[in-house]
Amino acid sequence: DSGVTQTPKHLITATGQRVTLRCSPRSGDLSVYWYQQSLDQGLQFLIQYYNGEERAKGNILERFSAQQFPDLHSELNLSSLELGDSALYFCASSVSETSSDEQFFGPGTRLTVL
Amino acid sequence: AQKVTQAQTEISVVEKEDVTLDCVYETRDTTYYLFWYKQPPSGELVFLIRRNSFDEQNEISGRYSWNFQKSTSSFNFTITASQVVDSAVYFCALSDSYSGGYQKVTFGIGTKLQVIP
Numbered sequence: 001d002s003g004v005t006q007t008p009k010h011l012i013t014a015t016g017q018r019v020t021l022r023c024s025p026r027s028g029d030l031s032v033y034w035y036q037q038s039l040d041q042g043l044q045f046l047i048q049y050y051n052g053e054e055r056a057k058g059n060i061l062e063r064f065s066a067q068q069f070p071d072l073h074s075e076l077n078l079s080s081l082e083l084g085d086s087a088l089y090f091c092a093s094s095v096s097e098t099s100s101d102e103q104f105f106g107p108g109t110r111l112t113v114l
Numbered sequence: 115a116q117k118v119t120q121a122q123t124e125i126s127v128v129e130k131e132d133v134t135l136d137c138v139y140e141t142r143d144t145t146y147y148l149f150w151y152k153q154p155p156s157g158e159l160v161f162l163i164r165r166n167s168f169d170e171q172n173e174i175s176g177r178y179s180w181n182f183q184k185s186t187s188s189f190n191f192t193i194t195a196s197q198v199v200d201s202a203v204y205f206c207a208l209s210d211s212y213s214g215g216y217q218k219v220t221f222g223i224g225t226k227l228q229v230i231p
Contacts, residue, residue, distance in 0.1 A: 002158065033219075043205060043221040056218045090159065099209040099219040100147045100166075105159040 003027065004106035006091050012112045018079040021109045025072055025093030031055070032074040033094070033103060034066055038087040049074055050097045078111070086113045116141055118208050120222035127196050128230050135191045135225045137206030143167075146210035148182065148189045153224070154202040162204075165189065196229045203227070 003026035013019055025032050034046040036059075045058035049068035060066075063081075068074040078085060088110050092103035117140040127133045139148065150162040163173060165182050173180045177194045193200055203226045209219040 002160075035221075042223045045218055045220070048218070058218055088157070092159075098217040100217060102149065102161040102164050103219075104161065105151075107156075107158050 002104040006106035023091030029093035033092040035090040116220040118222035143210040149207040
């Protein structure tokens with residue numbers, strides 16, 4: 001158990017809808033990272049927050065947004081969902097501000113868009 | 115630009131065989147970090163090792179060993195006397211600074227290892 005929690009575990013929704021994925025980092029970790037894992041794209045970095053502020057952006061679509069709250073939990077919002085958004089979404093956390101440290105991954109949220 | 119290449123998409127070995135997973139990276143930075151993560155069938159990624167670009171010492175942890183060679187931009191991972199529990203997808207990752215911003219991490223496509231009893 002990495003200490004990172006993600007909810008929900010599974011999410012099934014329809015095209016055009018909006019969903020929110022939630023992540024709680026390990027105790028003491030200030031950085032939260034979001035990743036998308038799909039069969040064709042592999043593991044793609046989406047975005048990083050550190051202590052409430054956005055730190056780094058990867059291949060995140062404009063339809064997606066995230067935030068980190070004062071209690072350090074983070075939410076990833078996906079809107080106007082398309083079939084291609086079906087994937088496993090991982091959250092990870094680390095102590096430091098940069099991605100030079102190891103990251104601890106949550107169990108993931110499997111999103112299915114029908 | 116950052117790039118991580120894991121040329122072996124799938125490998126099958128018989129239990130107790132040794133197996134090496136290859137990782138080749140590209141970066142323009144002189145300071146960078148390399149990682150290996152394991153993703154077992156349960157799905158959760160597990161950190162295995164971290165190396166910074168200034169430390170080329172090989173590392174051994176039990177049956178696992180890592181060979182970092184800057185001259186060939188490689189960071190290979192060897193499992194000795196493989197076991198069925200080693201069956202997983204293994205990811206190599208690179209963290210470096212990209213132009214105009216903070217560090218970010220790039221993962222390879224992963225190598226699926228199947229250990230046959």
